[in-house]
Amino acid sequence: WFILLLVGLAAADSEPFKERQFEYFITNQNLHVDKLAHDLHELEEEFSKYSHDVDDKTVRLLKHRVHNLEGPHCPEHFSECGGLVPQCISDLFFCDGQKDCKNGGDESPQICSEAATHVGSSYTGIATWSGCEESAPHYAVVTITASERKDFFQSYVWVRGVLSFEVDEHIHTVKSYPLRGFYNFGSHVLLMGPERGTKPVYGARCKFNMGDFDHAECEIVNPESLHVCAHFFADRY
Amino acid sequence: MKILIVLFACVVAFAFADDCGDLERLKVKSQWRRAYSHGHDREDFAQAIWRAIFAQAPDARQLFTRVHGDDTKNPAFIAHALRVLGGLDITINLLDQDEALKAELAHLERQHKGRSIPDSYFEAFKTALLHVLPAQLGRCWDREAWSHCFDLIAHGIEGH
Numbered sequence: 001w002f003i004l005l006l007v008g009l010a011a012a013d014s015e016p017f018k019e020r021q022f023e024y025f026i027t028n029q030n031l032h033v034d035k036l037a038h039d040l041h042e043l044e045e046e047f048s049k050y051s052h053d054v055d056d057k058t059v060r061l062l063k064h065r066v067h068n069l070e071g072p073h074c075p076e077h078f079s080e081c082g083g084l085v086p087q088c089i090s091d092l093f094f095c096d097g098q099k100d101c102k103n104g105g106d107e108s109p110q111i112c113s114e115a116a117t118h119v120g121s122s123y124t125g126i127a128t129w130s131g132c133e134e135s136a137p138h139y140a141v142v143t144i145t146a147s148e149r150k151d152f153f154q155s156y157v158w159v160r161g162v163l164s165f166e167v168d169e170h171i172h173t174v175k176s177y178p179l180r181g182f183y184n185f186g187s188h189v190l191l192m193g194p195e196r197g198t199k200p201v202y203g204a205r206c207k208f209n210m211g212d213f214d215h216a217e218c219e220i221v222n223p224e225s226l227h228v229c230a231h232f233f234a235d236r237y
Numbered sequence: 238m239k240i241l242i243v244l245f246a247c248v249v250a251f252a253f254a255d256d257c258g259d260l261e262r263l264k265v266k267s268q269w270r271r272a273y274s275h276g277h278d279r280e281d282f283a284q285a286i287w288r289a290i291f292a293q294a295p296d297a298r299q300l301f302t303r304v305h306g307d308d309t310k311n312p313a314f315i316a317h318a319l320r321v322l323g324g325l326d327i328t329i330n331l332l333d334q335d336e337a338l339k340a341e342l343a344h345l346e347r348q349h350k351g352r353s354i355p356d357s358y359f360e361a362f363k364t365a366l367l368h369v370l371p372a373q374l375g376r377c378w379d380r381e382a383w384s385h386c387f388d389l390i391a392h393g394i395e396g397h
Contacts, residue, residue, distance in 0.1 A: 075278075076278075077274070077278050077281075077373070078278075089281075090277075090278065090281035090282075090285070091372070092281055092282065092284075092285035092369060092372060092373070093281065093284075093285065096288060098288070150368060151292070152289045152292035152293045152364070152365070152368075153285075153288075153289045153292070153365070153368045153369065153372075155285070155372070156368075156372045182371070182372065184372070191375055191376070193376050193377070203376065223376060223377070224376075224377060226376065
């Protein structure tokens, strides 16, 4: 009888004890996890102190700058097909709907992007003059005002635009020159000379050689000799 | 009355001289020398012109079945395209030697006679040339001068 009572008491008493013991373990485990989290956080803090990964844009820019320094791979009037096997084809054959490169690179969507010629695009940078104009470095802007691509000759986009730059910082005199010319998909060059019937003073040449259509290396040139008067690195706005 | 007719004739002669005049001819000659180029570049220049022609007038390909007009990259067609530019080169270079130019145009007219080439094909050729040329030259070219002098050459070949 007594034994029976003991067993009964023990059974009644062991329930809350087990629960407490269970709670105890849980708390302990939580504390352990908290510590791990804390350690991990500290590790992350430590890690974030190191410099970040280089973004894709910078890598692309660097690759293109190295590529530009490697020198022209193709003769005049020719451009590269891209890809692993080097091949040059005529600038007259890019993006005309017929594959001329062995890898079809001359018709790839990236090469054939008309982004550079979108109406309203402005290419702006600080022009440093090496001739033609006696002026301190100042902003120069090339703006596309019209563009047309003929469906029977698609390798070139014919464009109209304006070149303007400030010649006096104090009274804000701005010179503008209406231009006309073209953009070629193969060479990624925007080449513009004086608009018909205007005095042939300046032309503009922008080379999109930095891997995208938002940055270009532009020159203000004499339209006849292509003598470089000024040079600027342009951003698109 | 006779004087009047003579006067009228002079005006007509002058009007003709205005189209592809002496100075325009010299301009076209020098610009052609820059565009006509050399080597592989010349082949591609010729081919670009023909692609632009066929893009405008697809039916014109039928006239060139003998020289594989269906594929402008075919060596036989490239040879043909270079022959055409060769003929154009002769006429342009003779623009300032009237007698020789007339003889060459008469020769080309005989070669094209009987092929029933519609005027629109010559127009397509002109449009093609007038677009590929500035692309090839890149700068400094005179569309009017080229238009005038091409018309002179094309009309000589058409015979009217």
